[in-house]
Amino acid sequence: MLKKKMSMAVLGLSAVLVLGACGSNEAESSEGSEAKDYDLKMSVTVSDSSTWYEAAEKLKEDLAKESDGRINLELFANEQLSGGDSGKAVESLAKGSIDLTFNSTIIYSILDDRFGVASAPFLFNNTDEVDPVFAGEGGEMFKEILAEKGVQALGYGENGFRQLTNSKLEIKNPEDLKGLKIRIPGITMYTDLYRELGTDPQTMTFSEVFTALQQGTIDGQENPIDVISSSKLQEVQDYMTLWNYSYDPLVLGMNKELYDSMSDEDKELFDRLGKEAAAYQVEIAREKETTQIADLEAAGMQIYTPTEEEIAQFKEASNPIYDKYTDIWGADLLKAFQGE
Numbered sequence: 001m002l003k004k005k006m007s008m009a010v011l012g013l014s015a016v017l018v019l020g021a022c023g024s025n026e027a028e029s030s031e032g033s034e035a036k037d038y039d040l041k042m043s044v045t046v047s048d049s050s051t052w053y054e055a056a057e058k059l060k061e062d063l064a065k066e067s068d069g070r071i072n073l074e075l076f077a078n079e080q081l082s083g084g085d086s087g088k089a090v091e092s093l094a095k096g097s098i099d100l101t102f103n104s105t106i107i108y109s110i111l112d113d114r115f116g117v118a119s120a121p122f123l124f125n126n127t128d129e130v131d132p133v134f135a136g137e138g139g140e141m142f143k144e145i146l147a148e149k150g151v152q153a154l155g156y157g158e159n160g161f162r163q164l165t166n167s168k169l170e171i172k173n174p175e176d177l178k179g180l181k182i183r184i185p186g187i188t189m190y191t192d193l194y195r196e197l198g199t200d201p202q203t204m205t206f207s208e209v210f211t212a213l214q215q216g217t218i219d220g221q222e223n224p225i226d227v228i229s230s231s232k233l234q235e236v237q238d239y240m241t242l243w244n245y246s247y248d249p250l251v252l253g254m255n256k257e258l259y260d261s262m263s264d265e266d267k268e269l270f271d272r273l274g275k276e277a278a279a280y281q282v283e284i285a286r287e288k289e290t291t292q293i294a295d296l297e298a299a300g301m302q303i304y305t306p307t308e309e310e311i312a313q314f315k316e317a318s319n320p321i322y323d324k325y326t327d328i329w330g331a332d333l334l335k336a337f338q339g340e
Helices: 002-030 051-066 086-095 113-119 127-135 137-148 188-196 206-215 225-230 256-260 264-298 308-329 331-337
Strands: 038-044 071-076 100-104 151-166 181-184 200-203 220-224 239-255 302-304
Touching: 038 051, 038 086, 051 071, 051 100, 051 151, 051 239, 051 264, 086 100, 086 151, 086 239, 100 151, 113 137, 113 188, 113 239, 113 308, 113 331, 127 137, 127 151, 127 239, 137 151, 137 239, 137 331, 151 225, 151 256, 151 264, 181 188, 181 206, 188 200, 188 308, 206 220, 220 225, 220 239, 225 264, 239 256, 239 264, 239 308, 264 302, 308 331
Parallel strands: 038 071, 038 100, 181 200, 181 220, 239 302
Antiparallel strands: 100 239, 151 220, 151 239
């Protein structure tokens, strides 16, 4: 009799546990959570041979693996989703017509001038000065501004320090820049800077740059090594100056409304895997840069590294930009990026 009563008690407890579990599953389902499938589109500014795209592929594979195929990420190189226009890509990301992008903060300046602070002229000397800023207050302040604009920052990548190429002459000092037609990204800070340096700055989407250089519409352009290399600009440019004049961070961004609509588990998944993908991009970009420079030189590009005295001349010529833009960027934000 005692054995029978114990069996009944166990059955009763099992029924309670089963009902409890069913109730939990129904609650999770009613919240539209863990079982939801996603088919997402991600735009990458440059080609599928870039470190940007490699990191995007890592994110795609990791999301598929950890979600058992529930989250599918389709990748589009060369801003195919926005007709080659990076500015339209970040605008579409903020509005939600593109789900994720890998874009430079320079392009985000279209949404808010404050993003330009990270690329202020000669702000950083090297990556050792960069990393603590983005891991600390500067990165957090950017994340808050991005959220205001409808973008969830999953991680920060690295386009690198922007270098100067041209087809006319070796650039060693500001005087050498006089009158050159240099393509720059379409933000006013760069336009103002290159006018201060004596050039004739030209703005155009990056997808048009190779042809413009090939046809002689412009004399030169400025971009980090990975972009110069992956876009094969050595085929249409003879000279490069390694002057590290402007740092170019990347944002692995996701539409914030989409992110906010996800379950806590999926948010954590995107946060973790996005951060890992961005860190991976930084790692491989830095590993590849030395080899890429050597390959560009082997292809016939003449590469010049200015002396400290020559860099000082470029810095002095750039000082008016700080006078004009400190109030636009915000003194506190500038201090955070100066590591003060």
